[in-house]
Amino acid sequence: FYLDPAGKKTNASVKKVVAVLSGKGGVGKSTTAALLASGLRRKGLQVGVLDADVTGASIPKLFGVSGAVFQDEQGKIIPPESAGGIKIISINLLLQSEDDAVIWRGPLVTKIIKQFWEDVKWGDLDVLIIDMPPGTSDAAITVMQSLPLNGLVVVTTPQDLADMVVRKAANMALQLKTPIVGIVENMSYAICPHCGEHLEIFGPGHGEQLARKYNTQLLGRVGIDPELSRLCDAGQVETYASQDVTPIVE
Amino acid sequence: FYLDPAGKKTNASVKKVVAVLSGKGGVGKSTTAALLASGLRRKGLQVGVLDADVTGASIPKLFGVSGAVFQDEQGKIIPPESAGGIKIISINLLLQSEDDAVIWRGPLVTKIIKQFWEDVKWGDLDVLIIDMPPGTSDAAITVMQSLPLNGLVVVTTPQDLADMVVRKAANMALQLKTPIVGIVENMSYAICPHCGEHLEIFGPGHGEQLARKYNTQLLGRVGIDPELSRLCDAGQVETYASQDVTPIVE
Ligand SMILES: Nc1ncnc2c1ncn2[C@@H]1O[C@H](COP(=O)(O)OP(=O)(O)O)[C@@H](O)[C@H]1O
Ligand SMILES: Nc1ncnc2c1ncn2[C@@H]1O[C@H](COP(=O)(O)OP(=O)(O)O)[C@@H](O)[C@H]1O
Ligand SMILES: [Zn+2]
Numbered sequence: 001f002y003l004d005p006a007g008k009k010t011n012a013s014v015k016k017v018v019a020v021l022s023g024k025g026g027v028g029k030s031t032t033a034a035l036l037a038s039g040l041r042r043k044g045l046q047v048g049v050l051d052a053d054v055t056g057a058s059i060p061k062l063f064g065v066s067g068a069v070f071q072d073e074q075g076k077i078i079p080p081e082s083a084g085g086i087k088i089i090s091i092n093l094l095l096q097s098e099d100d101a102v103i104w105r106g107p108l109v110t111k112i113i114k115q116f117w118e119d120v121k122w123g124d125l126d127v128l129i130i131d132m133p134p135g136t137s138d139a140a141i142t143v144m145q146s147l148p149l150n151g152l153v154v155v156t157t158p159q160d161l162a163d164m165v166v167r168k169a170a171n172m173a174l175q176l177k178t179p180i181v182g183i184v185e186n187m188s189y190a191i192c193p194h195c196g197e198h199l200e201i202f203g204p205g206h207g208e209q210l211a212r213k214y215n216t217q218l219l220g221r222v223g224i225d226p227e228l229s230r231l232c233d234a235g236q237v238e239t240y241a242s243q244d245v246t247p248i249v250e
Numbered sequence: 251f252y253l254d255p256a257g258k259k260t261n262a263s264v265k266k267v268v269a270v271l272s273g274k275g276g277v278g279k280s281t282t283a284a285l286l287a288s289g290l291r292r293k294g295l296q297v298g299v300l301d302a303d304v305t306g307a308s309i310p311k312l313f314g315v316s317g318a319v320f321q322d323e324q325g326k327i328i329p330p331e332s333a334g335g336i337k338i339i340s341i342n343l344l345l346q347s348e349d350d351a352v353i354w355r356g357p358l359v360t361k362i363i364k365q366f367w368e369d370v371k372w373g374d375l376d377v378l379i380i381d382m383p384p385g386t387s388d389a390a391i392t393v394m395q396s397l398p399l400n401g402l403v404v405v406t407t408p409q410d411l412a413d414m415v416v417r418k419a420a421n422m423a424l425q426l427k428t429p430i431v432g433i434v435e436n437m438s439y440a441i442c443p444h445c446g447e448h449l450e451i452f453g454p455g456h457g458e459q460l461a462r463k464y465n466t467q468l469l470g471r472v473g474i475d476p477e478l479s480r481l482c483d484a485g486q487v488e489t490y491a492s493q494d495v496t497p498i499v500e
Contacts, residue, residue, distance in 0.1 A: 023306060023351075025275005025384040026412075055385040056273060056415045099414050101273075101422035105388045106356025134275040134384045135305040138355045160483035162276075165306045167349035175351060195445040202479050229452050233410035 009118055010148045014048075014125045018181065019143055022155040023169025024162045025056075025134035028186035028222070031232060032155045032248070033131040034062045035222075038238040039249030041084050045126035048079065050116050051090030052143055053133035054109045055102045060092045064235020069093045076121040084238040087125070089116050106138035113142050136172045144176040151181035153219065153248075158188060158205040170214050182219035183211045184248055190224040220248040259368055260398045264298075264375045268431065269393055272405040273419025274412045275306075275384035278436035278472070281482060282405045282498070283381040284312045285472075288488040289499030291334050295376035298329065300366050301340030302393055303383035304359045305352045310342045314485020319343045326371040334488040337375070339366050356388035363392050386422045394426040401431035403469065403498075408438060408455040420464050432469035433461045434498055440474040470498040 004010045020033040033049060041047045051059035060066060063082040069089075070078045079087040091112060092098050104112075122128065130147065133139045143149070152173050156166040173180055185207030190199045201224065211218040222244040231240050254260045270283040283299060291297045301309035310316060313332040319339075320328045329337040341362060342348050354362075372378065380397065383389045393399070402423050406416040423430055435457030440449045451474065461468040472494040481490050 025306070026277055026407075027275075030411075053385075055387050056275070056418070058411050058415060061411060061414060099417035099421060101386050101418045101425060103386050103391060103422050103425065105391060109387060135303075136351050136353050137305050137359060137388070141353060141355060157276075159479050161280075161308050161311060161479075164311060164349050165308060168306070168351045171349060172351035172353050175353065190440070190449075190451055192442040192444060192447065192449065194442060194447040194449075197442065197444040199440075199442065199444075201440055201451075201474055201476060203476060203483070224451055226451060226453060229409050229411075233453070 004148055008146055008148045011122065014122055014128050016127045016150045017130065017147055018127060018151055018153060019130035019132055019149055020153045020155060021132040021140070021169050021173070022166050023134060023136060024165040027155050027157045027162055027166070029155050030058045030062060030131050031228065031237070032153065032184050032186060033129050034059065034237040035240065035245050036153065036248060037086050037129045038084060038240070039245060040127055041086050043249070046124055048087040048122050048125045048128045050128060050130045051092070052113050052130050052139050054091050054104065054112055054139060056133060057090045057092040059088060059090045059131055061098065061235060062232050062237045063088055065093070066098070072121060075119070077119055079120050079122065082238060087122060089120050109138045110142045113139060114146060117147055136169055140169070140172065144173070144178050149178050151179045153181050153184060155184045155186055156207060156210055157186055158200065158202040163206045163210065166210065180214050180216045182217045183207050184219050185221045187224045188221040220244055254398055258396055258398045261372065264372055264378050266377045266400045267380065267397055268377060268401050268403060269380035269382055269399055270403045270405060271382045271390070271419050271423070272416050273384060273386060274415040277405050277407045277412055277416070279405050280308045280312060280381050281478070281487070282403065282434050282436060283379050284309065284487040285490065285495050286403065286498060287336050287379045288334060289495060290377055291336050293499070296374055298337040298372050298375045298378045300378060300380045301342070302363050302380050302389050304341050304354065304362055304389060306383055307340045307342040309338060309340045309381055311348065311485060312482050312487040313338055315343070322371060325369070327369055329370050329372065332488060337372060339370050359388045360392045363389060364396060367397055386419055390419070390422065394423070394428050399428050401429045403431050403434060405434045405436055406457060406460055407436055408450065408452040413456045413460065416460070430464050430466045432467045433457050434469050435471045437474045438471040470494055
């Protein structure tokens, strides 16, 4: 490690760090982070995922990764790998059971996120993806202030209500001078399995306007796909392929 | 105020305090809290809503309440009322603009929640509903440890992933000895506007199993209704009436 001009601990073997953020819960941050990581891995890159959602961790379940986490002789944590070779670290890998409650106040949340960045043996990575929790409290502040982020991918859904809370997170990024790489609009539409019609269940989307407001691009619009939800629940998010996702990875 | 046997500050004029919780974001906690408050108000009860989601507040938007908040001569905060007469307090009422980021670490989040309970002039209330943020960190710990909760309504959605994170919050409630009044399963189904078919977009639900696991009852299953999402975005959640919601209010 060495300190960069902003005083953040940087790791020379990790080329790029990108956080997936939204402020609002349930919009599909973890799913988007997992699809992004899987897409980059399919292109042959070395990829890692750091689950910064300490009290609501879901990355290990998405990738079907479980079991004990080991340390090397120097005490560095060895991150388990997914079926596709993505390195993963999450609090859920350190719990007795995945549904154990993590009842931690801010300082402990901050400490574990710093440990995931500094004490995990990431090795040579092209990209490290950070899955952020909802809200703009300790976890988000710690990641934006202590990790050398190259950029943020902001995830939203079509509802105005979601849009308002997502703008809070985007405004935080502006205040903490973290660049926004692009916007992903998720759950933009669903297709009726009976009659094939295109349904805008949560109304018309605002991804386009949000991207213009923050001077960035709309990376893609992802439809609600029961197949994706099924693969997520089955720990096989890496096997999902859809043309909605390809432009996001580019 | 006086201190109850558990050392919590209780307010004699507030008969019951119920928190709406899920652990997972985006499952419809704020929407369920708003529907519950509106249903109880329609039955003639005096109702208040305390928005404990400090960094992702959405209660004022759901009820169409905005504008300045005043204090009386003793410095007590006078909560604005919704069109239907529900008293509301939220950080969003104290910000310049509803999409301002609230970049606060745990101690400040804790302080404002305690102030919302102790320094707001609630008057005589039959029920105070607390809308909880996602996660099991500072806000959830503060509410369960410092407010005299009568019970929790836990909201979930059909995906396994949501179910796992919701169980974390339910396990927290067990550890902090807070009774669970019931489970609400939201987004259980959608109805195709073209062919009228019943679609389980996020798969079959687990609300029934979750209720059995925590020895409580399933209060109701609410379908995805674009009309509800539209009314929420328009600040008119109080005008939504559906037979999915009536059993929850009972
Ligand atoms: N496009 C989609 N189609 C179907 N299901 C989705 C989609 N995006 C997300 N989901 C499901 O919705 C739930 C919430 O997504 P998640 O990624 O956990 O959101 P967040 O991380 O923002 O809380 C998960 O169960 C996931 O499987
Ligand atoms: N049953 C439903 N039908 C349609 N839209 C819904 C439903 N429940 C919630 N929503 C919408 O989904 C979004 C997320 O709901 P919200 O109550 O904010 O969840 P949470 O408080 O758990 O984050 C909101 O925009 C809301 O309007
Ligand atoms: Zn149809």
